Amino acid sequence: xxxxxxxxxxxxxxxxxxxxxxxxxxxxxxxxxxxxxxxxxxxxxxxxxxxxxxxxxxxxxxxxxxxxxxxxxxxxxxxxxxxxxxxxxxxxxxxxxxxxxxxxxxxxxxxxxxxxxxxxxxxxxxxxxxxxxxxxxxxxxxxxxxxxxxxxxxxxxxxxxxxxxxxxxxxxxxxxxxxxxxxxxxxxxxxxxxxxxxxxxxxxxxxxxxxxxxxxxxxxxxxxxxxxxxxxxxxxxxxxxxxxxxxxxxxxxxxxxxxxxxxxxxxxxxxxxxxxxxxxxxx
Amino acid sequence: xxxxxxxxxxxxxxxxxxxxxxxxxxxxxxxxxxxxxxxxxxxxxxxxxxxxxxxxxxxxxxxxxxxxxxxxxxxxxxxxxxxxxxxxxxxxxxxxxxxxxxxxxxxxxxxxxxxxxxxxxxxxxxxxxxxxxxxxxxxxxxxxxxxxxxxxxxxxxxxxxxxxxxxxxxxxxxxxxxxxxxxxxxxxxxxxxxxxxxxxxxxxxxxxxxxxxxxxxxxxxxxxxxxxxxxxxxxxxxxxxxxxxxxxxxxxxxxxxxxxxxxxxxxxxxxxxxxxxxxxxxxxxx
Numbered sequence: 001x002x003x004x005x006x007x008x009x010x011x012x013x014x015x016x017x018x019x020x021x022x023x024x025x026x027x028x029x030x031x032x033x034x035x036x037x038x039x040x041x042x043x044x045x046x047x048x049x050x051x052x053x054x055x056x057x058x059x060x061x062x063x064x065x066x067x068x069x070x071x072x073x074x075x076x077x078x079x080x081x082x083x084x085x086x087x088x089x090x091x092x093x094x095x096x097x098x099x100x101x102x103x104x105x106x107x108x109x110x111x112x113x114x115x116x117x118x119x120x121x122x123x124x125x126x127x128x129x130x131x132x133x134x135x136x137x138x139x140x141x142x143x144x145x146x147x148x149x150x151x152x153x154x155x156x157x158x159x160x161x162x163x164x165x166x167x168x169x170x171x172x173x174x175x176x177x178x179x180x181x182x183x184x185x186x187x188x189x190x191x192x193x194x195x196x197x198x199x200x201x202x203x204x205x206x207x208x209x210x211x212x213x214x215x216x217x218x219x220x221x222x223x224x225x226x227x228x229x230x231x232x233x234x235x236x237x238x239x240x241x242x243x244x245x246x247x248x249x250x251x252x253x254x255x256x257x258x259x260x261x262x263x264x265x266x267x268x269x270x271x272x273x274x275x276x277x278x279x280x281x282x283x
Numbered sequence: 284x285x286x287x288x289x290x291x292x293x294x295x296x297x298x299x300x301x302x303x304x305x306x307x308x309x310x311x312x313x314x315x316x317x318x319x320x321x322x323x324x325x326x327x328x329x330x331x332x333x334x335x336x337x338x339x340x341x342x343x344x345x346x347x348x349x350x351x352x353x354x355x356x357x358x359x360x361x362x363x364x365x366x367x368x369x370x371x372x373x374x375x376x377x378x379x380x381x382x383x384x385x386x387x388x389x390x391x392x393x394x395x396x397x398x399x400x401x402x403x404x405x406x407x408x409x410x411x412x413x414x415x416x417x418x419x420x421x422x423x424x425x426x427x428x429x430x431x432x433x434x435x436x437x438x439x440x441x442x443x444x445x446x447x448x449x450x451x452x453x454x455x456x457x458x459x460x461x462x463x464x465x466x467x468x469x470x471x472x473x474x475x476x477x478x479x480x481x482x483x484x485x486x487x488x489x490x491x492x493x494x495x496x497x498x499x500x501x502x503x504x505x506x507x508x509x510x511x512x513x514x515x516x517x518x519x520x521x522x523x524x525x526x527x528x529x530x531x532x533x534x535x536x537x538x539x540x541x542x543x544x545x546x547x548x549x550x551x552x553x554x555x556x557x558x559x560x561x562x563x564x565x566x567x568x569x
Contacts, residue, residue, distance in 0.1 A: 009294065099379060173453075189295075
């Protein structure tokens with residue numbers, strides 16, 4: 001089974017939940033942890049894996065053969081990402097803007113464009129105890145996170161239980177991270193910001209047809225609005241983690257919640273069983 | 284014109300709360316929400332819409348099934364795995380147009396779509412330019428560029444010399460679009476291992492684009508040791524810390540009323556942000 005942990009709003013506790021789930025289950029079943037928050041991957045700070053492999057993530061970007069090019073400008077005209085400009089007898093390629101679609105090389109009438117790999121990030125893989133860990137890391141200054149996320153997800157093995165730590169937001173990186181999951185856990189906090197962004201995140205999961213459940217982190221007496229929304233929308237609130245300064249301190253130091261407070265292990269195991277049940281029933 | 288961008292790397296460190304407070308302190312400015320895929324600033328500023336504009340994002344392809352001969356060329360050529368069984372999934376289509384140009388029978392339609400809105404609004408604290416990208420959409424960076432340009436035009440029209448931007452989390456495309464060409468980036472961090480890790484990445488991003496940077500540590504007293512680590516790191520990097528904001532329950536209490544914590548006079552956080560603003564003004568040269 002593949003479960004993604006997402007949120008809409010950042011800083012609500014995605015990594016706390018994903019790491020806790022992985023550690024709570026890791027002893028009994030083979031778990032893969034995929035850190036798909038490639039702009040700011042944090043899972044490794046808590047799971048402290050030993051990485052044994054690192055592969056570059058590249059996009060195929062155009063390279064112009066000046067001997068064949070007649071500066072007709074077709075490539076610049078058809079590139080929808082403004083990654084090529086032709087000015088007089090000069091072709092400028094902006095690889096950071098390129099999505100690697102291949103249109104320019106495919107449609108160049110002179111066959112003057114070939115595609116060359118351009119590095120945008122890395123995928124590191126290894127183990128953290130019994131947990132198999134894969135982490136994507138977007139290079140600084142490169143805008144395109146989705147190809148790195150997709151490269152991380154290629155490591156997912158069908159016979160394992162996979163936990164995906166997704167990025168915040170609601171746009172293409174989130175779609176790339178949670179797409180193909182059997183279930184999506186949405187972590188929120190009981191504030192107007194948390195609720196507003198939760199609603200947007202729910203829309204993303206619906207667009208992709210992924211069932212979801214909500215976790216209220218830093219739960220207090222102000223959970224009411226989130227609970228009311230979930231009830232109205234028929235979304236189960238599957239876990240509440242109360243606000244506790246001790247949990248905040250534990251997080252600050254980079255300690256996983258379930259290791260410092262093992263009383264939480266059964267709650268995360270039960271949560272997993274409940275998700276398994278919901279996915280089987282097709283809720 | 285001075286453009287101040289508030290970013291963080293890590294989400295949830297307090298960007299929007301800080302911008303909401305700066306909105307009350309700063310004068311003669313335009314406010315901008317560049318976190319276009321999860322915008323929250325309006326929840327503090329309660330804007331009244333003056334104008335609403337469609338955002339024409341990239342293109343999307345779709346297959347006219349009546350014309351399609353099921354040759355499969357498009358599916359084979361699509362690098363984004365957006366085509367399956369002669370249908371194009373709009374969420375995965377990146378709008379490159381390869382299928383459209385390749386289709387031998389002209390069965391692929393290729394159109395630019397309105398994938399969001401951007402607004403100019405009135406608030407009690409000055410004009411706000413904000414936006415809403417459709418869920419799951421691409422082109423957040425392009426929308427950020429549109430919003431920033433609208434803010435600059437508005438500032439010029441109304442003779443305002445400061446633009447305060449609430450930025451998105453991360454270091455990817457919308458952050459880069461928010462960052463390029465601003466006068467100063469204020470990075471809000473928190474005293475956690477993740478906060479520090481993400482701070483380092485976003486500082487390197489700002490450096491990559493040669494944007495001057497200052498730092499604020501939010502909830503600094505929740506983990507003093509980690510705050511000291513961050514201070515030490517910033518000193519090594521030659522970066523000024525313009526403010527240390529204490530944890531204050533008034534922040535969330537005010538937020539749940541839809542207000543900035545600055546409305547709670549003499550609260551710990553309000554005092555800290557007021558002195559942060561004094562330091563920032565030196566940088567702003569006003």
